[in-house]
Amino acid sequence: MATEESFGDLVAADDVLLFVNAAITATGQREFRSEAGEQRLSLDFLHSYILGNYRELYAAVLALDVNDHNAALIVQGLLATAGEATAAQRRTEGRLIARRLALLPPQRVYRLIRELRRAKVNNRRTRAILRDWLAARPDPALDAVKYRAGLKLALRHTHLAPPGAELGDFLFRPARRSAFATPLLDSWRRAHYQQSALYELPYSVAEGFAAKHGITRGTFLEKIAPRMTRQEQLRLQESGRRHGAEAVRADLARMPLTRLAGYVLGLPTDDRVRRRAELTEALRAAARRAAGPHRGSWGRVAAVLDDSFSATGSGQKRRRPLTAALACHFLLEALAAEYTPLWTSGRTDALLVHPLGPTPLGLRIVDALDTAPERLLIVSDGWDNAPPGLAAEVLRVWRTRLDPDGRTSIVHLNPVYDAEDFDVRRLAPTVPTAGLRDAEDLPTLVGLARFAEGRTGLPELTAYLDERTRAFLDPPAPATTPVPEPLPEDAR
Structure with missing residues (x-):
């Protein structure tokens, strides 16, 4: 019986980790090898499956570094099925939802409210959570101008009165007033x-x-x-x-690392060459900020970085895999005491990388292991095709015969969701794979990857999620540095 329970725990842990990878990488948009419809269908199934079978763990995923698209879907799923939760579950879920909504870009929350209205989810719990979110908005006038349609719909859906007669007139009866006392509202009128x-x-x-x-x-x-x-x-x-x-x-020096990497890759090659010093210093400064106290503490690190043609991404996620690889390159440079980057194309100039050619992951992994690293990070979509399957065989032999004690830590980070397999594509069963969205999340993902090796069951994963939930709900006091501005409407 104990064996059956242990096997069940392993299956449950694997299911939840599979969902975490999807929630980090998938956005329901077209990828290089799958259409948007496939992505959405696959993602919808995963959400329904995990919510129906592991509700508490499903809610706890809100405390992880999942992307905004999936965070909104989790919130919608929890609110739509509030009647299926126990009183204790509802209390925890309410706190998780409130905290996550506070971190989401406002346009994403207004879009969520529109989806809740379309799905006719308007229970008392939903109205209370949305009421508190609206009441906490720092500048109602800005929301009224910038997200006018969304705010009107939110007030109607929650049965709330606008905060003030003037704002109510602006939203629902703008012709009633010849002028507004609030400067921003009057600027919109003029x-x-x-x-x-x-x-x-x-x-x-x-x-x-x-x-x-x-x-x-x-x-x-x-x-x-x-x-x-x-x-x-x-x-x-x-x-x-x-x-x-x-x-x-x-001001490039103040930009987040992954966002800055995407900007650099969008520049023509001539501009990158001309502005090499400026762009390189900006990327390294962003990487140092992302590394924080871990800077220089990772020892000898080797990285295999995928800049093959599939790193082009898609029209909706242009160069996204390559952006993740470039950002990881600079972050690993900051984290490592000694760093060896190996691009699949063989290029050595990271600033000038562009998607081209096949994916000889196996050959590059051999080159990386030759440097005797303490850590090997592989950033790739997992499509090893030059020759096919070599990476899996190299990693199998290395882990089972050459390094069975695990002296070298190997982690595969995959920025692309595979809709067909309901997961990110893996290189080898002996190497943990984690989904990757932003390079800034890399240290956390490397820690989470230990659960993906298949030897850790549900109790350990649950304890980890509980720890992350506590930290998420009770964050440390903010530092004295300026609070970053909200992400733009196309973010994440």
Whole structure:
């Protein structure tokens, strides 16, 4: 009986880890080898399966570094099935949901509210959680201007009155007032007929008014630059340069590592060469921030980084696998005391990498192991094809015959969800694989990967999730550094 229970625990742990990998990597969008419909169908099945069989663990996944798309789906699933939860489960879920909603970009939460309304999920628990989230919004006027349709729908769905008569008029009866006392609301009113007023609005709102007034792109970007968030400045810097708007200039030194890596890969090769010193220093500074207290503590590290043609990604996730690999490269450089990077293409200039050629993972893994690393990290979608299967055989022989004691820690990080297998593609049963979204999560994922080796059961995984849940619900006091701005609307 004990053997059966132990086997059941291993199966449950494997199921939950499979879901965690999916929740980190999958976004329901097209990947290089699968269509968006396949991704959504596969992901929907996983959510239904884990929610139905492991409700407490399903909720605990909110405390991990899952992407916003899956965090919203988990919240929706928990709220839609509130009647199936016990009182204790509802209390824990309520705290997890409230904390996760506070971290989500507001546009993602308003989109979630729209989905809850469409699914007719409007129980008392749902209304209470959304009421508290709306009450905690720091600037209701900004939400009213920037997310007007979403805020109106949220108030209707939760049966709440707007916070103040003026805001209520702005949302539901804007023609009633000839002017608003709140400056931002009045700027929105005046922007309909006064061009200068639109430059007092957030960029995403002002853009529509600029088109309405026929303002040229260069002029608009130059004048609206002070109203942009850091992420908007980064996204529009090259566009501003093309249109002569020099005021649109991002402070690269302050950008998150993965976001910055994506920006660098979007630049033409000539620009990367010309700005080599600036871009390299910005990436290394971002990597040092991400490494934090672990900087230089990982000993000898070797990395096999996939820059094959499949790292192109898709039209919806352009260069996403390569972006993850480049960001991991700079983060591992900061974490390691001695670092050896090996790109599958054989290139040695990380700043100029681009997706090209086959994926000779096996050969690169042999080269990496020749350096006798303490840690080997493999960042790849797992499609080893030059020759096929060599990576799995190399890793099997290494782990079973050459290094059975595990002196070298090997972890495979995969940024691509495989819809057909309901998981990220694995290289070998003897090597743990974890899903990867942002390089900043790499240290946590390497720690989580130990559960994917198949030798750890449900009690250990549950204890780990409980620990992460406690840390998530009771975070340490904020540092004195400035709070980062919210992610832009296209983030994650």
